[in-house]
Amino acid sequence: MPRQGYLIRPENIPERAACPVVDLHNHFSGNWENLDDVVRIMDDVGVACYCDLTANTKVTWEEGGYVVRQGSFDGFMANCARRFPGRFIGFTTAGFAVPPHEPLFNDASEFADLSIEILRRHVSQGAMGLKILKDLGLVWRDSQGSLVNADDTRLSPIWDEAARLDVPVLIHQADPVGFFDPPTPDNEQYKILREYPAWSFADRARYPRHDELLARLENLISRHRRTTFLVAHGANCPEDLARLARMLDDNSNIFVDFSARLDELGRQPYSAREFMIRYADRIYFGTDMPSSRELYRFHFRFFETFDEWFAPPRPDGSFRDPRWLIHGIGLPPEVLDQLYLRNAERILNKCLT
Numbered sequence: 001m002p003r004q005g006y007l008i009r010p011e012n013i014p015e016r017a018a019c020p021v022v023d024l025h026n027h028f029s030g031n032w033e034n035l036d037d038v039v040r041i042m043d044d045v046g047v048a049c050y051c052d053l054t055a056n057t058k059v060t061w062e063e064g065g066y067v068v069r070q071g072s073f074d075g076f077m078a079n080c081a082r083r084f085p086g087r088f089i090g091f092t093t094a095g096f097a098v099p100p101h102e103p104l105f106n107d108a109s110e111f112a113d114l115s116i117e118i119l120r121r122h123v124s125q126g127a128m129g130l131k132i133l134k135d136l137g138l139v140w141r142d143s144q145g146s147l148v149n150a151d152d153t154r155l156s157p158i159w160d161e162a163a164r165l166d167v168p169v170l171i172h173q174a175d176p177v178g179f180f181d182p183p184t185p186d187n188e189q190y191k192i193l194r195e196y197p198a199w200s201f202a203d204r205a206r207y208p209r210h211d212e213l214l215a216r217l218e219n220l221i222s223r224h225r226r227t228t229f230l231v232a233h234g235a236n237c238p239e240d241l242a243r244l245a246r247m248l249d250d251n252s253n254i255f256v257d258f259s260a261r262l263d264e265l266g267r268q269p270y271s272a273r274e275f276m277i278r279y280a281d282r283i284y285f286g287t288d289m290p291s292s293r294e295l296y297r298f299h300f301r302f303f304e305t306f307d308e309w310f311a312p313p314r315p316d317g318s319f320r321d322p323r324w325l326i327h328g329i330g331l332p333p334e335v336l337d338q339l340y341l342r343n344a345e346r347i348l349n350k351c352l353t
């Protein structure tokens with residue numbers, strides 16, 4: 001791809017979103033130093049409310065990957081939610097705040113009981129949902145060394161409790177399909193995998209396949225119809241929107257976000273637009289990247305305009321050296337209203353503006 005093309009085209013970058021926005025997929029993970037800056041960014045671009053999905057954790061970057069440990073939900077409520085009323089909400093990972101190299105549990109039923117206890121406590125303190133990291137099904141093992149799958153029935157009481165408490169479960173399963181193939185130059189994820197080698201799951205002896213992870217996810221959501229699941233990153237199959245459409249058709253208890261996947265949607269703009277309109281009541285907005293004016297405005301440009309041939313962000317929120325360029329999908333105002341705000345309010349059963 002040429003670094004500098006000669007195409008002349010208009011740039012219509014919105015200063016602010018067309019209507020108030022809820023960023024329902026993001027993370028502070030205990031890093032609350034720059035909150036004043038985040039609030040100024042939100043004010044400037046029209047983000048009414050930001051959800052920290054890992055509000056009870058402390059996340060660090062170690063050896064090329066994220067390591068999640070139990071943090072303080074109280075701290076989140078004191079430093080974020082109460083300091084800026086109405087601007088920040090939080091989910092909890094309950095007992096699932098476990099570093100990837102440690103066993104998720106020794107005793108499964110004790111773990112389920114503990115997770116339920118933490119979930120209840122955090123919900124009573126203001127948590128709006130339960131967040132499950134991609135480590136479930138991919139890396140977490142029990143004390144015997146067996147992988148713990150998303151559809152492991154030993155975890156069922158936790159999903160049932162979320163339904164009883166009337167809070168959604170936001171779950172990340174698998175990752176882009178290219179992460180499961182060898183990280184070679186012909187892999188379209190090569191640039192990303194070269195930068196983040198720990199994100200490669202090509203090792204078949206160690207990691208289940210992408211298809212198996214999605215099958216287990218579908219098992220989980222179809223077995224727990226009373227639980228609402230928010231399936232992050234377009235269920236990690238935005239490369240195959242027909243498959244995602246079937247998942248939505250078959251499971252009325254799920255919603256999806258396309259956080260960190262607009263590059264996937266933006267390279268198939270006609271299909272993506274049709275999809276977003278057809279499932280307008282099932283898709284919520286999220287970015288899952290460090291907040292900046294540029295990042296939010298990029299999202300609004302993609303959803304609101306028909307701008308062509310512009311760069312999507314990398315996972316760190318920067319716009320350098322994109323894998324490919326994308327096209328805006330110019331969604332109608334009523335679809336934007338659902339995507340940006342109404343679906344989040346419906347999912348959380350709460351007025352967020």
Ligand SMILES: [Zn+2]
Nearest residue numbers: 025026027288
């Ligand atoms: Zn995330």
